[in-house]
Amino acid sequence: MRRDEVSTVHAGGGATTRSGRPLPRPNEGVWPGLATAPHSPWRAWIAEQLFRRAVRTLPLRVELPGGVRLGAGGPDSPLMRVHRPGAFFHRLGVDAKIGFGESYMVGDWTSSAIADLLSVFAARLTTLVPPRLQALRRWVERPQPSSERNTVAGARENIHRHYDLSNDLFATFLDETMSYSSALFEAGSTDLVAGQLRKIDGVLDYAGVRADSHVLEIGTGWGGLAIRAAQRGARVTSLTISPEQKRLAEQRIAEAGVADRVQVLLRDYREAQGQYDAVVSVEMIEAVGAEYWPTYFGTLDRLLKPGGRVGLQAITMPHDRLLATRDSYGWVHKYVFPGGLIPSVRAIEQNVRFHTGLRVAESRSFGGDYAETLRQWRERFVDRWEQVAELGFDDTFRRMWEFYLAYSEAGFRVGYLDVRQFALAGRP
CATH class of the missing domain: 3.40.50.150 (Vaccinia Virus protein VP39)
Known part of the structure; x- marks a missing residue:
């Protein structure tokens, strides 16, 4: 990822909420915090285990560096290429709902058939995370900001x-x-x-x-x-x-x-x-x-x-x-x-x-x-x-x-x- 593709808040540019929280400004090329993946080894490890478990039976293909292949899809199924697994799993671990999309935005993973790929995930959306972990959602998910x-x-x-x-x-x-x-x-x-x-x-x-x-x-x-x-x-x-x-x-x-x-x-x-x-x-x-x-x-x-x-x-x-x-x-x-x-x-x-x-x-x-x-x-x-x-x-x-x-x-x-x-x- 080129540094000029993911910029930070312009100095004095006003890309913040009234409470001072930095905001994305897509029409200005402002992407606060996006250039650097979060770092949480324990959460990243959990996210990787959950991801591997989730895709194991899905009709898609996942390719990781080193020739690692996951998923149950055949040669015509949608392909997800994970180029930077470290950053990808850290983003998922810290906030899966936001991190999955952000990792696509910065090129951690790509797909030439993105709608087909996301349809596979969407069809199993309610079962991708085990029920016992879903019960913990309200303790770990970020609430909508009052601003x-x-x-x-x-x-x-x-x-x-x-x-x-x-x-x-x-x-x-x-x-x-x-x-x-x-x-x-x-x-x-x-x-x-x-x-x-x-x-x-x-x-x-x-x-x-x-x-x-x-x-x-x-x-x-x-x-x-x-x-x-x-x-x-x-x-x-x-x-x-x-x-x-x-x-x-x-x-x-x-x-x-x-x-x-x-x-x-x-x-x-x-x-x-x-x-x-x-x-x-x-x-x-x-x-x-x-x-x-x-x-x-x-x-x-x-x-x-x-x-x-x-x-x-x-x-x-x-x-x-x-x-x-x-x-x-x-x-x-x-x-x-x-x-x-x-x-x-x-x-x-x-x-x-x-x-x-x-x-x-x-x-x-x-x-x-x-x-x-x-x-x-x-x-x-x-x-x-x-x-x-x-x-x-x-x-x-x-x-x-x-x-x-x-x-x-x-x-x-x-x-x-x-x-x-x-x-x-x-x-x-």
């Missing part, structure tokens, strides 16, 4: 760290609709643009959006849904807390010729006022946090006119996994989505039941479509890396983003993650 709570100010900082990386970055791998959420493909089709429009239409239909509707959108993205709703003849008020997204969304809305029907506000959902015929929110709940789920759903209810409907799209995980991991801090939190938490279907239904006058009228899941969406994003990102590099992103970012997209794809491939649209009906 990343999704208060109004905290949510803005958390969103800034992801969505304000660069509009041009997202444009390199998203399709022309600039939709950063799962497509909903027609049977037999993998056309990403058609799938994204079908997804948007599905959410708008669930919310009952018509030509005379006044729609509130919570989470603007880059304007794709607002444009589609306005093309139906609806008026749209769209909320975002990302200045970068607001700027590009307004540009795209104007270019689509619907600026007279869409207003984009830099405003937190908790600060929204008024009453709307329909409320839509696509994959924004994952950034809310369990602490604020009652507030989020209560806000949907408060802003909806009697007889109105909500169209909601959410990534979900099994409820038992939510309960087991809701307070832990992992690689995705540190590098991609600070403050994020994926809900379960049960958690959504319970919050609707206990904190609103709404009810779930319809729902549909399409997790397999998200796996395909992520596969296409990942391939576009890799194929267009030279364009991304010209924006100033370094090789550490390339490996981080590829790992993030492949890691997510694997979760949807094996059913550990799902995505679902909900139609919430309001009071008559």
